[in-house]
Amino acid sequence: xxxxxxxxxxxxxxYPRSLAIIGSFREGHFGGxxxxxxxxxxGYEGAIFPxxxxxxxxxxxxxxxSIRAVPEKIDIAIVMINAKSVSSVLKECGDxxxxxxxxxxxxxxxxxxxxARLQSEISYLAKSLGVRILxxxxxxxxxxxxxxxxxxYEAGYYKLRRGVTAVCAQTGMINPQAYPYxxxxxxxxxxxxxxxxxxxxxCDLLDYLAEDRETxxxxxxxxxxxxxxxxxxxxxxxxxxxxxxxxxxxKTEEGAEAxxxxxxxxxxxxxIFDAACVQSGILRLQRFNDVFEMPKIFAAQKLxxxxxxxxxxxxxxxxxxxxxxCAKQGLSLSKLAGEAGAELERLFVxxxxxxxxxxxxxxxxxxAFDLYPGIVDTILGDKNVDALFTVLWATPAxxxxxxxxxxYEGLKARSHKPVVTWIYGPDAQATAELSRRLEDIGFPxxxxxxxxxxxxxxxxxxxxxLAHGTKGIEDAQPGHFSGYCMR
Amino acid sequence: xxxxxxxxxxxxxxYPRSLAIIGSFREGHFGGxxxxxxxxxxGYEGAIFPxxxxxxxxxxxxxxxSIRAVPEKIDIAIVMINAKSVSSVLKECGDxxxxxxxxxxxxxxxxxxxxARLQSEISYLAKSLGVRILxxxxxxxxxxxxxxxxxxYEAGYYKLRRGVTAVCAQTGMINPQAYPYxxxxxxxxxxxxxxxxxxxxxCDLLDYLAEDRETxxxxxxxxxxxxxxxxxxxxxxxxxxxxxxxxxxxKTEEGAEAxxxxxxxxxxxxxIFDAACVQSGILRLQRFNDVFEMPKIFAAQKLxxxxxxxxxxxxxxxxxxxxxxCAKQGLSLSKLAGEAGAELERLFVxxxxxxxxxxxxxxxxxxAFDLYPGIVDTILGDKNVDALFTVLWATPAxxxxxxxxxxYEGLKARSHKPVVTWIYGPDAQATAELSRRLEDIGFPxxxxxxxxxxxxxxxxxxxxxLAHGTKGIEDAQPGHFSGYCMR
Numbered sequence: 001x002x003x004x005x006x007x008x009x010x011x012x013x014x015y016p017r018s019l020a021i022i023g024s025f026r027e028g029h030f031g032g033x034x035x036x037x038x039x040x041x042x043g044y045e046g047a048i049f050p051x052x053x054x055x056x057x058x059x060x061x062x063x064x065x066s067i068r069a070v071p072e073k074i075d076i077a078i079v080m081i082n083a084k085s086v087s088s089v090l091k092e093c094g095d096x097x098x099x100x101x102x103x104x105x106x107x108x109x110x111x112x113x114x115x116a117r118l119q120s121e122i123s124y125l126a127k128s129l130g131v132r133i134l135x136x137x138x139x140x141x142x143x144x145x146x147x148x149x150x151x152x153y154e155a156g157y158y159k160l161r162r163g164v165t166a167v168c169a170q171t172g173m174i175n176p177q178a179y180p181y182x183x184x185x186x187x188x189x190x191x192x193x194x195x196x197x198x199x200x201x202x203c204d205l206l207d208y209l210a211e212d213r214e215t216x217x218x219x220x221x222x223x224x225x226x227x228x229x230x231x232x233x234x235x236x237x238x239x240x241x242x243x244x245x246x247x248x249x250x251k252t253e254e255g256a257e258a259x260x261x262x263x264x265x266x267x268x269x270x271x272i273f274d275a276a277c278v279q280s281g282i283l284r285l286q287r288f289n290d291v292f293e294m295p296k297i298f299a300a301q302k303l304x305x306x307x308x309x310x311x312x313x314x315x316x317x318x319x320x321x322x323x324x325x326c327a328k329q330g331l332s333l334s335k336l337a338g339e340a341g342a343e344l345e346r347l348f349v350x351x352x353x354x355x356x357x358x359x360x361x362x363x364x365x366x367x368a369f370d371l372y373p374g375i376v377d378t379i380l381g382d383k384n385v386d387a388l389f390t391v392l393w394a395t396p397a398x399x400x401x402x403x404x405x406x407x408y409e410g411l412k413a414r415s416h417k418p419v420v421t422w423i424y425g426p427d428a429q430a431t432a433e434l435s436r437r438l439e440d441i442g443f444p445x446x447x448x449x450x451x452x453x454x455x456x457x458x459x460x461x462x463x464x465x466l467a468h469g470t471k472g473i474e475d476a477q478p479g480h481f482s483g484y485c486m487r
Numbered sequence: 488x489x490x491x492x493x494x495x496x497x498x499x500x501x502y503p504r505s506l507a508i509i510g511s512f513r514e515g516h517f518g519g520x521x522x523x524x525x526x527x528x529x530g531y532e533g534a535i536f537p538x539x540x541x542x543x544x545x546x547x548x549x550x551x552x553s554i555r556a557v558p559e560k561i562d563i564a565i566v567m568i569n570a571k572s573v574s575s576v577l578k579e580c581g582d583x584x585x586x587x588x589x590x591x592x593x594x595x596x597x598x599x600x601x602x603a604r605l606q607s608e609i610s611y612l613a614k615s616l617g618v619r620i621l622x623x624x625x626x627x628x629x630x631x632x633x634x635x636x637x638x639x640y641e642a643g644y645y646k647l648r649r650g651v652t653a654v655c656a657q658t659g660m661i662n663p664q665a666y667p668y669x670x671x672x673x674x675x676x677x678x679x680x681x682x683x684x685x686x687x688x689x690c691d692l693l694d695y696l697a698e699d700r701e702t703x704x705x706x707x708x709x710x711x712x713x714x715x716x717x718x719x720x721x722x723x724x725x726x727x728x729x730x731x732x733x734x735x736x737x738k739t740e741e742g743a744e745a746x747x748x749x750x751x752x753x754x755x756x757x758x759i760f761d762a763a764c765v766q767s768g769i770l771r772l773q774r775f776n777d778v779f780e781m782p783k784i785f786a787a788q789k790l791x792x793x794x795x796x797x798x799x800x801x802x803x804x805x806x807x808x809x810x811x812x813c814a815k816q817g818l819s820l821s822k823l824a825g826e827a828g829a830e831l832e833r834l835f836v837x838x839x840x841x842x843x844x845x846x847x848x849x850x851x852x853x854x855a856f857d858l859y860p861g862i863v864d865t866i867l868g869d870k871n872v873d874a875l876f877t878v879l880w881a882t883p884a885x886x887x888x889x890x891x892x893x894x895y896e897g898l899k900a901r902s903h904k905p906v907v908t909w910i911y912g913p914d915a916q917a918t919a920e921l922s923r924r925l926e927d928i929g930f931p932x933x934x935x936x937x938x939x940x941x942x943x944x945x946x947x948x949x950x951x952x953l954a955h956g957t958k959g960i961e962d963a964q965p966g967h968f969s970g971y972c973m974r
């Protein structure tokens with residue numbers, strides 16, 4: 001369709017060469033004052049044109065009295081004015097050939113009937129003017145590739161780490177003011193709040209992100225879908241190129257009702273949505289935080305070629321809970337091959353079975369941790385093992401920590417199988433610090449054992465989808481497990 | 488049975504006036520060296536008798552060559568020697584009338600058949616000697632009431648905050664070296680790792696904790712139950728006095744198999760266990776971290792008198808996910824009474840409906856946060872509201888934070904309805920700091936919206952159990968909700 005994805009209609013929302021900010025520039029925690037500062041501090045190099053007749057200057061930038069008065073071409077306008085005044089500003093945008101508008105203003109379909117009427121009006125108007133609208137009721141976008149971070153709320157930070165995950169939602173809960181992105185070690189490519197979706201919707205965004213070379217995994221929070229069949233096609237196309245994770249809220253009658261008040265959108269039957277996920281290769285998420293946390297398994301690790309998980313732990317207790325979770329996620333516990341098992345058994349009696357519990361050896365053998373890297377290699381080298389879940393104990397002592405770090409550094413070069421890690425310990429700061437170090441090497445760490453296994457389950461299902469299409473993902477749905485213990 | 492619960496056989500494990508530590512005192516991260524230091528630093532005032540023929544002194548304490556050589560009465564012995572030598576030490580304990588042994592040593596039923604044989608042997612021996620054993624393969628206990636913290640692993644801290652929650656498990660993953668208890672603002676009363684349960688088991692512990700005046704809520708992680716009917720009776724008795732939360736791992740065939748290797752115990756059919764929970768008033772947990780996190784709703788808040796939840800939020804998006812979770816947990820969204828609704832509507836158009844979304848008002852009205860305490864009061868004063876879930880945005884600005892703190896301080900005196908809080912924001916440290924402040928006032932904060940609702944669901948089910956017995960809890964099981972959206 002477009003030579004460069006940056007030049008597509010949706011691409012303009014992420015790669016504007018110039019933008020106008022239309023709204024208040026009063027100093028505070030919301031509005032044009034915040035946006036202008038955020039863009040400058042995030043390193044955005046395009047032209048910024050603040051527009052408001054009541055101001056002369058903001059952050060050293062000249063403020064123009066009207067859109068008309070801006071001397072250069074405007075690629076995009078960010079609009080934060082009273083809902084009733086939006087149509088006249090849209091007309092001015094049309095006159096100036098502004099192709100894209102991020103409409104931050106609220107008070108539309110999410111508010112009341114009058115708002116819904118206004119929203120249809122501007123939606124119709126925008127079409128007739130050839131202006132694309134993101135929103136209304138949106139906190140906008142971020143593009144980490146060009147420092148385009150026009151966040152309208154003060155977040156206290158401006159630069160986000162660049163990565164391959166695109167985070168999109170029908171809520172501003174994913175924009176920088178709502179989430180500590182500096183702690184997200186694997187970074188993001190793009191962020192987009194779709195708001196009320198009066199024009200640009202989840203399908204437009206999916207079509208764009210499927211082609212976007214900066215994006216390797218797409219994570220979405222949705223409450224509604226505008227056009228079911230189109231969504232299925234767009235999702236399938238995207239999922240064939242990169243993992244597509246979707247959390248859909250409004251599953252229940254009451255949730256769906258609340259969703260109508262939030263973004264004025266109609267809910268979709270949840271069972272139909274579930275079936276649609278299987279058909280289109282969507283990896284469905286069930287928890288809000290998973291939107292941020294699950295993509296990192298794809299950002300950094302290879303897909304497993306099967307569902308056989310090895311568990312390497314320093315405590316048997318949590319292995320049991322993890323194995324339960326494996327069964328729920330369609331994963332199974334590897335039976336170690338004779339060779340690997342024997343090798344571990346030679347190190348310490350009882351070590352050669354999965355879950356591999358280092359606990360007894362650590363208590364009995366001085367310097368047991370020197371054997372750690374070799375043990376990890378033996379397990380990952382086993383042909384019966386497709387993925388590894390490791391449990392680390394962040395002890396108060398630094399020596400063990402550096403042995404962990406060495407091991408993971410070595411693994412990075414050698415391993416072709418996904419590794420997920422859970423770290424526990426008596427000192428939350430030490431645990432967080434070790435997590436950061438391992439993630440900086442490229443290994444995702446989750447803060448519960450269940451999340452680790454969930455992430456492996458998603459990676460496994462995505463691998464099945466790529467290899468076998470929807471049949472693969474259908475067989476590997478969570479919950480399709482062999483049954484509860486009958487003893 | 489016993490005049491004072493402290494004098495009961497299990498009470499001796501928590502209130503020893505003197506103890507012997509039998510094992511190695513080599514400087515390191517595990518063993519007698521760590522235990523002696525931990526007891527001294529935790530403020531334990533009983534007598535400590537290290538026992539080992541190879542040492543003269545540890546941390547300024549005289550080391551005795553044998554149990555026989557200890558000049559005073561020994562209430563309890565902590566034993567960390569080779570499995571094969573345990574029986575001879577038990578005999579010496581019997582000779583000296585040591586009533587209780589915490590058997591840290593591993594290599595018993597969790598290891599192999601030979602270990603299982605050894606375990607039966609010591610179990611039989613202990614009975615004939617009149618010695619009670621906790622373990623083997625246990626990380627022991629903690630009692631915050633008397634500074635009795637003989638943790639055999641270095642945790643880097645020694646004192647734990649005193650609180651009403653007892654945390655018990657069939658794994659050392661709940662002992663101080665495994666969890667950052669200093670971050671647990673509501674504290675603990677007792678910690679107990681049951682280990683392989685060769686003698687003291689979950690029923691003994693339940694009987695004891697049900698009577699324990701320091702314990703207001705019991706949280707347990709189990710892999711197996713030794714005696715089903717006895718467990719049901721003990722659980723029911725305990726649950727009638729205080730909330731009893733149980734996470735049982737080994738739900739699946741594979742999990743149950745792993746559990747056998749971990750503590751050498753037999754698994755129980757998971758569906759039977761589920762039914763048993765309903766019959767005995769157990770609140771079943773499904774995630775490992777919930778063992779630590781769910782008790783605080785009971786530690787600090789009143790039980791709700793019904794299942795109608797009000798949601799006060801600054802963002803509509805998460806409300807939808809929370810409402811979905813309410814339906815899963817048997818909770819429903821309150822319909823605000825005419826009066827409360829009208830009062831909120833007077834403050835800002837659209838505010839008078841549940842979920843109460845402050846977002847639009849905050850963006851439109853300067854100083855909207857001055858109205859926050861009044862809004863909370865109006866909602867909690869509504870007769871249609873049984874519980875409140877609040878969502879706070881920890882902004883980079885300090886002013887809003889202090890308004891939140893003021894509001895919760897006021898609430899503490901006035902409110903008789905449970906309030907749970909989720910805090911989000913762009914700065915993880917600011918979020919954690921606000922969480923700490925609110926928890927110090929007495930309001931539990933959870934780090935996901937779903938956890939908040941899960942906690943309210945548990946509180947609601949427990950209230951039903953107290954009011955209506957098992958019938959109440961059966962009706963209010965999670966999953967018994969009205970059905971998915973069919974639109």
